[in-house]
Amino acid sequence: MTIAAGDDQIGSGLFGVGQDEAADVDAGRFLRMDFRFHAMVVQVTQGLFKPIPISAPPLPGNPATPAKVALGKMLYFEPRLSESHSISCNSCHMIGMGGVDLQETSLGHRWQHGGRNAPTVYNAVFDVAQFWDGRAKDLEQQAGGPLVNPVEMGTTETHVVEQLKGIPGYAGAFAKAYPGESDPITLDNVRKAIAVFEATLITPHAPFDRYLTGNDKALDATQKEGLALFINKGCVACHKGVNIGGGMYAPFGVVERPGADILPPGDKGRFAVTKTVSDEYVFRVPSLRNITLTAPYFHTGKVWDLRQAIAIMGSSQLGAKLTDDEARKIEVFLGALTGDQPIVTLPILPPSVTTTPRPKP
Amino acid sequence: MTIAAGDDQIGSGLFGVGQDEAADVDAGRFLRMDFRFHAMVVQVTQGLFKPIPISAPPLPGNPATPAKVALGKMLYFEPRLSESHSISCNSCHMIGMGGVDLQETSLGHRWQHGGRNAPTVYNAVFDVAQFWDGRAKDLEQQAGGPLVNPVEMGTTETHVVEQLKGIPGYAGAFAKAYPGESDPITLDNVRKAIAVFEATLITPHAPFDRYLTGNDKALDATQKEGLALFINKGCVACHKGVNIGGGMYAPFGVVERPGADILPPGDKGRFAVTKTVSDEYVFRVPSLRNITLTAPYFHTGKVWDLRQAIAIMGSSQLGAKLTDDEARKIEVFLGALTGDQPIVTLPILPPSVTTTPRPKP
Numbered sequence: 001m002t003i004a005a006g007d008d009q010i011g012s013g014l015f016g017v018g019q020d021e022a023a024d025v026d027a028g029r030f031l032r033m034d035f036r037f038h039a040m041v042v043q044v045t046q047g048l049f050k051p052i053p054i055s056a057p058p059l060p061g062n063p064a065t066p067a068k069v070a071l072g073k074m075l076y077f078e079p080r081l082s083e084s085h086s087i088s089c090n091s092c093h094m095i096g097m098g099g100v101d102l103q104e105t106s107l108g109h110r111w112q113h114g115g116r117n118a119p120t121v122y123n124a125v126f127d128v129a130q131f132w133d134g135r136a137k138d139l140e141q142q143a144g145g146p147l148v149n150p151v152e153m154g155t156t157e158t159h160v161v162e163q164l165k166g167i168p169g170y171a172g173a174f175a176k177a178y179p180g181e182s183d184p185i186t187l188d189n190v191r192k193a194i195a196v197f198e199a200t201l202i203t204p205h206a207p208f209d210r211y212l213t214g215n216d217k218a219l220d221a222t223q224k225e226g227l228a229l230f231i232n233k234g235c236v237a238c239h240k241g242v243n244i245g246g247g248m249y250a251p252f253g254v255v256e257r258p259g260a261d262i263l264p265p266g267d268k269g270r271f272a273v274t275k276t277v278s279d280e281y282v283f284r285v286p287s288l289r290n291i292t293l294t295a296p297y298f299h300t301g302k303v304w305d306l307r308q309a310i311a312i313m314g315s316s317q318l319g320a321k322l323t324d325d326e327a328r329k330i331e332v333f334l335g336a337l338t339g340d341q342p343i344v345t346l347p348i349l350p351p352s353v354t355t356t357p358r359p360k361p
Numbered sequence: 362m363t364i365a366a367g368d369d370q371i372g373s374g375l376f377g378v379g380q381d382e383a384a385d386v387d388a389g390r391f392l393r394m395d396f397r398f399h400a401m402v403v404q405v406t407q408g409l410f411k412p413i414p415i416s417a418p419p420l421p422g423n424p425a426t427p428a429k430v431a432l433g434k435m436l437y438f439e440p441r442l443s444e445s446h447s448i449s450c451n452s453c454h455m456i457g458m459g460g461v462d463l464q465e466t467s468l469g470h471r472w473q474h475g476g477r478n479a480p481t482v483y484n485a486v487f488d489v490a491q492f493w494d495g496r497a498k499d500l501e502q503q504a505g506g507p508l509v510n511p512v513e514m515g516t517t518e519t520h521v522v523e524q525l526k527g528i529p530g531y532a533g534a535f536a537k538a539y540p541g542e543s544d545p546i547t548l549d550n551v552r553k554a555i556a557v558f559e560a561t562l563i564t565p566h567a568p569f570d571r572y573l574t575g576n577d578k579a580l581d582a583t584q585k586e587g588l589a590l591f592i593n594k595g596c597v598a599c600h601k602g603v604n605i606g607g608g609m610y611a612p613f614g615v616v617e618r619p620g621a622d623i624l625p626p627g628d629k630g631r632f633a634v635t636k637t638v639s640d641e642y643v644f645r646v647p648s649l650r651n652i653t654l655t656a657p658y659f660h661t662g663k664v665w666d667l668r669q670a671i672a673i674m675g676s677s678q679l680g681a682k683l684t685d686d687e688a689r690k691i692e693v694f695l696g697a698l699t700g701d702q703p704i705v706t707l708p709i710l711p712p713s714v715t716t717t718p719r720p721k722p
Contacts (some may be wrong), residue, residue: 077457086452086468095440096707107447107722111472293712294512305715345706346457351654361468 038216048231050242052289052339056200056239057125062140064196067176072197074173074347075190080163083109083151085359089146089194093121095344098293104301108146108361109154115267119300122342123289125199127246132299133270134249134284139195143189157187159357164190164359169350203290203339205352208244211336219336221279226333229326234318243287244337251282252298258312262302269299290338307331399577409592412570412601413700417561418486423501425557428537433558435534436551441524443514444470446720450507450555454482456705459654460562467660469507470515471722476628478662483703484650486560488607494631495610495645495662500556505548516668518548519717525551527718530711564700569605572697575719580697587694590687595679600676604648605698612643613659616680619673623663630660651702652695668692 021279037134056064064123075081092106092114098312101107116132124130146152147160155163164170164185171185177193178184208227210218219227230236239245244327249270252263263281270282283299296302297309307327314322322330417425436442437450453467453475454460460481462468467475468715475492485491491503507513508521516524525531525546530545538554539545569588571579580588591597600606614625624642631643644660657663658670668688675683683691 030624079455079458080463084468085463094440097440097710098712101442102446102713103720103722107445113722192491294715295715304719307715341421341709342705343709345704348702348704349458351459352463352656355657358665359464361464361472361474 011269020142022159042212042214042216045227045231046212048236048240049208049212049244051212052123052202052206052242054204056196056202059125059138059140059195059199062192062195065177065197067173068178068193068196069200070347071173071177072193072195073344074170075194075347076197078349080167080349080352080356080359081155081160081190083155083159083359084361085160086361087153088120088141092118092146092152095121095201095342098122098290099124100294102295103225104296106152108152109150111123112151114149114151116299117296119286120290120294121198122201122203123243123246123287125202126241126243127284127287129246129284132286133273135273139198140191143191143194143198160187160190161185163357166355167350167352195359201342201344206289206339207336208333209339219333222329222332223336224333226329226331227336229322229330230333233314233320233322233326233330235313235330238285238317239288243289245285245289246287248285249279249282250285250317251280253281253316255353256316257281258316259280262298262312264300267299288334288337290341291334292338306334310334403573403575403577406588406592407573409601410569410573410605411482411596412573413487413565413567413603414564415565417557417563420486420499420501420556420560423553423556426538427538427555428534429554430561431552431708432534432538433556434705435531435710436555437558438708439710441528441710441713441717441720442508442516442521442551444516444520444720445722447722448514450482450504453479453507453513456482456562456703459483459651459702460485461655463656465657467513469513470511475510475512477520477660478657480647481651481655482559483562483564484604484607484648485603486563487602488645488648489609490645492648493644494634495636500559501552504552504555504559521548521551522546524718527716528711528713534543534711562703562705567650567700568697568702569694578712580694583690583693585694585695587690587692587699590683590691591694593690594675594681594683594687596674596691598676599646600649604650606646606650607648609646610640610643611646611678612641614642614677617677618642619677623659623661623673625661629659649695649698651699653699667695671695 018322058064079085079088079091081088087108092101092103092108094101099122101118103118105116106118108114111360119132124142125139128134130136130139131145136142136145144157147155148157164174174184175181178189181189207223208219224262231238238248238250241247252258252269257263268280270279270284271277273279292306295306296304297306298312303309303312310327310330314327315322370503410644419425438448440446440452444451448469453462453464455462460483462479464479466477467479469475480493485503486500489495491497491500492506497503497506505518508516509518525535535545535550537544539550542550568579568584591600599609599611602608613619613630618624629641631640631645632638634640653667656667657665658667659673664670664673668685671688672683675681675688
């Protein structure tokens with residue numbers, strides 16, 4: 001499928017491409033074509049992408065209740081889940097800051113650097129799997145990872161439960177979230193609660209979503225040109241679906257391998273999970289939702305400039321040398337993927353008592 | 362002034378002291394006395410303490426506007442004010458967590474430990490001065506300190522301004538907060554905005570405040586006994602006023618110096634500010650508001666058990682060996698100083714752009 005950006009005959013006005021140069025086209029004919037092609041383009045676009053829903057999707061086997069979401073929010077902001085009592089989920093996935101930490105790789109326990117750039121928590125519920133290598137199948141499984149990673153929160157599964165049982169206020173919160181369970185403070189229930197809270201961190205109503213649902217004016221002319229380029233250049237082969245990415249895996253450097261700073265030979269990506277040679281340097285395709293908020297880019301976080309990241313993707317993944325103007329227009333289109341940011345009221349966390357296990361910073 | 366805790370004739374029923382032993386007192390006479398003495402006790406108590414107001418107090422020379430409070434909230438949660446872009450005001454003064462960080466001394470830039478325990482930001486606006494040694498006269502002056510402290514946020518005054526000017530979204534936020542100023546992004550305006558936001562972080566409606574404003578039932582019998590002990594043992598000599606502390610300075614170890622772990626000889630407190638010999642080991646008396654939420658205690662944060670802290674205060678400051686039961690009752694009274702915790706919605710912070718100064722973790 002090709003939508004001819006830059007082809008005056010059918011492209012003009014569709015995405016606004018070359019509108020200035022189309023002044024000599026018969027206006028009536030142009031408008032009729034515009035209408036016809038607009039309908040077609042929306043149909044094609046709707047087939048490739050889906051808008052972010054306006055409410056949190058249900059998680060299989062983990063029904064959300066207000067009590068469980070409330071508990072999950074407490075745990076998301078709970079620094080006492082880390083060995084030092086100074087790092088919470090929100091430390092690296094900051095709500096109000098794009099769901100990321102703005103670092104190349106995250107700072108964790110004792111100022112150690114994580115191995116890869118922290119992906120945004122926003123809309124992560126729509127990704128096919130979690131982490132850059134997809135080693136966690138869902139949010140629930142992901143939530144347990146950083147807790148026990150020695151360079152992240154640095155604790156142990158046993159201690160997470162000890163710690164929470166040592167904070168009296170959590171007994172009631174878990175009991176409400178998991179009614180009928182005799183011993184609800186378990187690692188499994190911690191992960192489930194965090195997952196249902198994280199599923200609420202979605203960003204609907206991006207201009208592109210409004211465009212997808214029929215509002216042609218939601219994108220301006222340059223954004224439409226960027227969208228046409230995004231589709232025609234082939235970005236859409238991987239960056240599609242509800243998250244405009246996040247739905248599949250792809251080798252980084254399929255056409256031309258980027259420099260070792262961006263793709264260091266030591267991190268073979270999904271190969272570490274599957275031990276399959278064809279998965280060397282394969283990573284989960286990142287979502288492009290809210291991408292202008294989540295620099296730096298790539299799993300190494302080595303690229304801070306979105307336009308440069310687009311150019312690298314063009315050469316490494318598509319074998320396309322994008323002009324600076326093309327990269328700029330795609331960048332402008334990506335700006336239309338920023339949705340309503342989650343509005344979250346900080347939870348009041350239950351106090352420690354004398355017997356609460358203490359931090360080990 | 363003495364209120365006779367433990368004196369059955371006048372003490373019983375006032376604060377509930379010795380109520381069990383008072384069964385043999387004529388009930389009618391007791392109730393009449395109860396009423397008379399209750400009125401007197403409330404009057405005395407009202408003279409010593411003041412309730413937390415229900416709205417933020419005005420700051421001299423720094424009028425609050427909704428735009429300035431909103432900006433201050435953004436800056437309070439802004440990790441890019443630190444050299445590493447990973448530490449904000451909220452890292453050590455966590456909203457939802459008593460306004461503290463639950464560490465002996467705070468973890469700052471490159472995992473360095475701060476020199477003293479982080480005081481709570483809640484109700485700090487009512488303290489006579491800021492920091493344990495009072496070296497900042499108010500919140501506004503305080504706000505500049507941790508920014509440039511090399512073991513805290515580790516940045517420089519110049520870089521704070523550069524950093525904020527490098528984030529385009531702040532231009533509008535400062536312009537709204539400081540209308541009419543041609544160059545509103547200044548360190549002074551950063552401090553002022555943070556201060557007006559912090560002034561909103563107050564905790565009214567503690568049971569003790571409800572008692573102070575005439576609701577005798579707001580304290581239970583043990584809390585009243587604890588209050589009587591708190592007054593009669595002399596705690597109130599320093600811990601008085603709206604913050605039940607925070608209003609004056611006092612030497613730590615005035616009667617008996619505590620161990621070097623709790624009061625290390627190297628930290629001479631206010632002496633560093635005034636260079637006056639009589640200020641050696643003098644510290645600002647901490648507020649006891651929300652004290653059950655803010656362990657560990659003292660400027661060294663070496664004491665995690667509130668009852669132990671009370672016992673140490675008794676011996677070091679008052680020369681009083683409190684019985685375990687007395688310390689327990691005072692502890693129960695202090696539990697009545699926990700007010701409504703501030704409910705804060707996280708701000709949406711403006712995104713970095715390609716030219717925004719980057720973190721130096």
